[in-house]
Amino acid sequence: MxxxxxxxxxxxxxxxKTTLARLxxxxxxxxxxxxxxxxxxxxxANLNQELGFSKADREINLNRIAYITKLLVRHGVVVIVAAxxxxxxxxxxxxxxxxxxxxxFLNCPLEVCxxxxxxxxxxxxxxxxxxxxxxxxxxxxxxxxxxxxxxxYCDSPDKCLEDILHSLERLQRILPLGMKILSN
Amino acid sequence: MxxxxxxxxxxxxxxxKTTLARLxxxxxxxxxxxxxxxxxxxxxANLNQELGFSKADREINLNRIAYITKLLVRHGVVVIVAAxxxxxxxxxxxxxxxxxxxxxFLNCPLEVCxxxxxxxxxxxxxxxxxxxxxxxxxxxxxxxxxxxxxxxYCDSPDKCLEDILHSLERLQRILPLGMKILSN
Numbered sequence: 001m002x003x004x005x006x007x008x009x010x011x012x013x014x015x016x017k018t019t020l021a022r023l024x025x026x027x028x029x030x031x032x033x034x035x036x037x038x039x040x041x042x043x044x045a046n047l048n049q050e051l052g053f054s055k056a057d058r059e060i061n062l063n064r065i066a067y068i069t070k071l072l073v074r075h076g077v078v079v080i081v082a083a084x085x086x087x088x089x090x091x092x093x094x095x096x097x098x099x100x101x102x103x104x105f106l107n108c109p110l111e112v113c114x115x116x117x118x119x120x121x122x123x124x125x126x127x128x129x130x131x132x133x134x135x136x137x138x139x140x141x142x143x144x145x146x147x148x149x150x151x152x153y154c155d156s157p158d159k160c161l162e163d164i165l166h167s168l169e170r171l172q173r174i175l176p177l178g179m180k181i182l183s184n
Numbered sequence: 185m186x187x188x189x190x191x192x193x194x195x196x197x198x199x200x201k202t203t204l205a206r207l208x209x210x211x212x213x214x215x216x217x218x219x220x221x222x223x224x225x226x227x228x229a230n231l232n233q234e235l236g237f238s239k240a241d242r243e244i245n246l247n248r249i250a251y252i253t254k255l256l257v258r259h260g261v262v263v264i265v266a267a268x269x270x271x272x273x274x275x276x277x278x279x280x281x282x283x284x285x286x287x288x289f290l291n292c293p294l295e296v297c298x299x300x301x302x303x304x305x306x307x308x309x310x311x312x313x314x315x316x317x318x319x320x321x322x323x324x325x326x327x328x329x330x331x332x333x334x335x336x337y338c339d340s341p342d343k344c345l346e347d348i349l350h351s352l353e354r355l356q357r358i359l360p361l362g363m364k365i366l367s368n
Contacts, residue, residue, distance in 0.1 A: 034259045034260070036255060036258070036259065046248075046251050047231070047248050047251060049244075050234065060233075064230075064231050067230050067231060068252055068255065071220060071252065071255075071256060072255060072256065072259065074220070075218045075220065075256065075259060075260075075261045076218070076259075077259045
């Protein structure tokens with residue numbers, strides 16, 4: 001069995017986590033890996049309906065995602081988590097809990113995310129209709145230990161994907177393309 | 185990749201679900217399968233700390249277990265769930281949600297479970313210290329659609345295990361021993 005691991009995408013809302021998660025999923029599946037995307041919003045809808053966006057509730061939500069991630073990683077799955085994960089202390093918790101963990105920081109300025117605002121969430125947060133919204137009335141702490149950092153405001157999604165894949169190869173989490181046959 | 189599926193053990197507290205889950209796990213791992221036990225109590229401790237034992241809370245708890253089960257089954261894991269699951273309507277829900285689902289009913293009379301009471305829970309429930317305890321002040325509805333039924337009060341754990349393995353072979357969920365090489 002191949003060794004599972006987790007790719008944890010952290011970044012502001014609208015920084016491109018879900019888009020990149022799906023691109024990564026395709027790329028890794030085409031390399032023959034078992035891949036599961038865990039999207040923060042989807043997990044909230046299925047598992048954590050009762051949780052809000054206070055720091056305590058975020059902590060519970062993210063630790064549950066980490067718990068499920070670990071179960072999947074144990075069975076050789078590459079788990080891609082797409083969740084804001086705004087607090088450094090909680091990132092350290094999920095890192096410790098998951099074990100095989102690669103953090104990817106989507107470093108995208110708030111102004112860019114605000115101008116994108118695909119779901120209209122920033123607009124609602126600015127109007128006071130959503131509370132504890134990261135970047136508006138809740139902090140996003142800059143990741144201090146991310147293995148990979150990308151800049152989705154300068155680079156296209158495809159370029160970001162390529163950078164992540166190269167970094168994963170460098171970190172020896174995946175094999176360079178073309179080495180697949182040699183390694184079997 | 186082998187096809188994953190779920191073995192859902194339903195029965196009263198102290199009917200032997202956890203013991204049998206561990207025996208099944210060993211037997212299936214030794215047949216080369218990827219196996220994950222999801223124990224109801226463990227999931228409550230890790231994922232569902234806020235939930236109690238009302239019917240509504242049990243429903244949420246079991247649907248979350250079903251959600252995680254489905255994620256694992258998708259990647260070829262055989263998931264063994266050990267959870268009382270006392271209501272037929274909820275068993276139907278998790279069956280539909282998981283899809284590849286085999287229900288095993290541990291048919292053990294309440295009197296036997298009461299006399300075992302390894303964790304002292306029945307004693308507490310009878311003393312009124314635990315509310316909504318299945319078999320005492322909460323019902324256990326007899327499963328109507330279980331694929332497999334065992335009687336852990338007449339048969340030893342090893343005999344129960346053997347019966348389940350034979351039934352899983354008959355249901356074509358696992359290969360009969362000795363057919364492993366032929367099927368590869």
